[in-house]
Amino acid sequence: MAVVSRLLAARAQEQPEEPAFIAGADGHAISWPALGAYAERLRELAAARRLPPGARIALVVADPLDFAAAYLGGLAAGLTVVPADPRLPAPALDDFLTRLRADVVVTDAPLSSPVAGVEIWVAEHAAPVPVGAAPTGVRPSAGAVSRPAVLLATSGTTGEPKGVPLSQAQLLHAARRVAGHHRFGPGQRGYSPLPLFHVNAQVMGLLAALVSGASLVLDRRFEPDAYWSRVAQWSPTWLNTVPAILGALAAQPAPPEATVARLRFARSASAPLPVPTRDAFTAHTGVAVLNTYGMTEAAGQITADPLDVSARRAGSVGLPVGVELAVAGPDGRPVPPGSQGMVVLRGRRVTDRYLELTGHGAEASRSARDAHGWLPTGDLGWRDEDGYVYLVGRADDVINRGGEKLHPQEVEHVLLGHPAVGSAAVVAAPHERLGQVPVAFVMLRPHRTEAGLVEELDRLCAQRLPRHKWPAAITVTAELPTSPTGKVLRRALRADVAALAGGPVPGGGR
Template sequence: MGRISGLLAVRAAARPDEVAFLDGTDGRELSWRAVASAAQRWRSLAHDLPPRTRMGLVAADPLAFTSAYLGCLAAGLTAVPVDPRLPAAELDATLDRLRTAVVATDRPDLVPRRPAWVLGRGGPRPVRATRPRPAGTAVRPAVLLTSSGTTGAPKGIPLSEWQLLHTARRVARHHRLGPGERGYTPLPLFHVNAQVMGLLATVVGGGSLVVDQRFSAGEYWDRVTRWAPTWLNTVPAILASLARRPAPPAAVADRIRFARSASAPLSPGIARRFTARTGIGVLETYGMSEAAGQITANPLDPALRRAGSVGLPVGVGLVVAAPDGTALPPGERGEVRLRGRQVVSRYLDLDGPGERIRPARGADGWLSTGDVGVRDADGYLTLDGRVDDVINRGGEQIYPREIEDVLLAHPAVGTAAVVGAPDERLGQVPVAFVTAASAAGLERALQDWCGHRLPRHKRPAVIEVTAALPLGPTGKVLRRELRVEAGGR
């Protein structure tokens, strides 16, 4: 029996009828007994497949995905979560690129020509003949994720069951997610955050989790009130939206220990507004798929948290390094690098006719994250963005977050993103995009605001008030789209 199978069996034996997972939209529930029973169904069906057969998980229903993800791991298959919202042609191409042998889905009509298992409450039901694992699969992980592809062709990120559970245990321990705790996550379940910080940390900690198909600003607090979570799994875009909406009842807010923020750096201004509006403290963290999720986190004690910082390393080696790999002293910016058994050692290149393995780490054992950061004297890490996002204005390096935090401190600004735009004389200049309730006179007001708070070379050349920023499924700003828009001026 594998690690996941053993944990599910323990939960089902100790508290068979207690709710493990429930749907935030309609209140449907999965007890620990139901989760363990579905996992047993997966194990029975997996006897007909080679170990670690790649199973594409294409499920919009959050309980269907939850049961399938845990069942797939328990059965010793390779779970390959895929965004169910992809257009049909892109979905088909993605499943081909990831070399999935079978697709487990709650919408078999989305994959009409593929071997398929239909997902139900009691487990999967094969509806089309399966086939052996496709030829040319280079690795056999427990979960195969893909990068976002924002800095090049998407690459495969293979994670072992040990890596996933090791990180989930660290998450549960750091956040104290015991049997009496309930989380609420409206984040996409095909992403590592919701999988490890949500599903697996719940299995490890023995609490319960409310899973929602998507974030709904208008219904968020109603659902939190109804399902009574003790902690919230969020991203900066969610916090920014909630900071502009009516606050939850005090009795609801008092029950919530923290709102955990991940996926992208959080502006101190947004964090302050959210807490001032709701009375709920924010616990900022940092993670990535290559580390099976969590890398750093602020302490649970609110007095020890540092605004603008993603906190301290949690069980992973971390340095801020110069371009030559030399570790930098506190206060100096550089690229964040990681090391540890839970950090992947290899990638899969997926854009060719066959899978190719390449190292994810350098010869010294460190993985370069592509994130720019700085640590203070106590080891707290602050992120300034991606290496590729740094703006070179006439030889001077400008980090978008420096400007974004100033813009977000203005009371009229909801969200903000800064990118570099081409300039014939200087090479690049910063251009800002902001959202606000009213655009009247705001561009001029923000130019004056920045003029009093930023040195001349960091002031945006243009500030554009827009209806919304382009966001990816996890709430990250799609800066490549903004760069295209800025470059078209």
């Protein structure tokens, strides 16, 4: 019997009357016994449809309670769960299903052009309902080289996405470390409007609740105007957020003290948290921010701030939690404290394989680790004498300006120090003489004006940055391309900049 199945049975026996997950918008809830019953019906359905163990079941589900039930039910039934973004347009969804070789799609919305050979099940509260007879012939996942508990795709913010297979043991190891570090348990309740197809919301939310007996309030999306009223209604003890949410809430009316009285922290994940964003949120709301760092390949969380606010360090993402972490130099060897290098990981919950998501031919995989068992994260950073981790940016985001290298984050943090700037992103633009120069894009905070802003930001950068780090151009934009978790898609920005680079970059000689 799958471990998740045993955990569901234990929760149903120990907490039969308590809600496991609550829909923040309408108050509908699902209990632990109901989740166990859903998993049993899903197991029976899979057997009736002759699905082999590890068959890939894609979840294209927007309703958070239906997603939670199908996710845990699929794990309990021994299937491979493949979470998908329900907002994908039809061509992109078809491509996703083909690349990840889904056998079944569970969906709560009509699919306009389902991939041939893929079985369609309609999501219902009690259990999915198949649409028509099971397809005949070879299933898409036949010949799969991996049949994990969950198959995720990396975000693809800097390149083509890769498949990350994770076992139940890896997922639950991560969830237990999360629950232990954050002191979850019966009586603790989280509030999360984050997308459930992302590893953070699955492990930090669904699985951490399962292993600890905590409850979780879920919303389909972040709604700034409704956020604090939901917190007041459901009285959570912690918030699951991303930097974009914290920044948006800092611009909303401040919540009453009674609304935030039970909150122990707002947890920030999924994207780098600028210190100005953290400080503005805490000053505005009175809620401390617990910063974390994670990635799909490590089943979510890698490091986290200590729970003790006085032990947190500005600019740090905290200490490793249940994973071995080092900072390696160009030769692959760990470097001493204070020295910058590549962040590398190893441990029982770190994936050791990637799947190549081509969607055609024989499925292929490749090693995710080096000869010493380390997985390179692609993130550059350093550690202090006490082991706290500080990130400076992605290795593939480094800008080489005439031989002098700089990281976008250090420029972005300066730009975010201006009170009118709500978001900022810096990328490389091609330059005929220097090779590359940094260019910046900024979004205004609500009720702020653009007049004179570029000149003020130029002066701010000149005051706080060495000359080679000054942006060659600063553009005020209405929006930045972001992932569903609020991470800036630098690849998209770089492509736009390259497409527009028909002449010298404005200000490129500075």
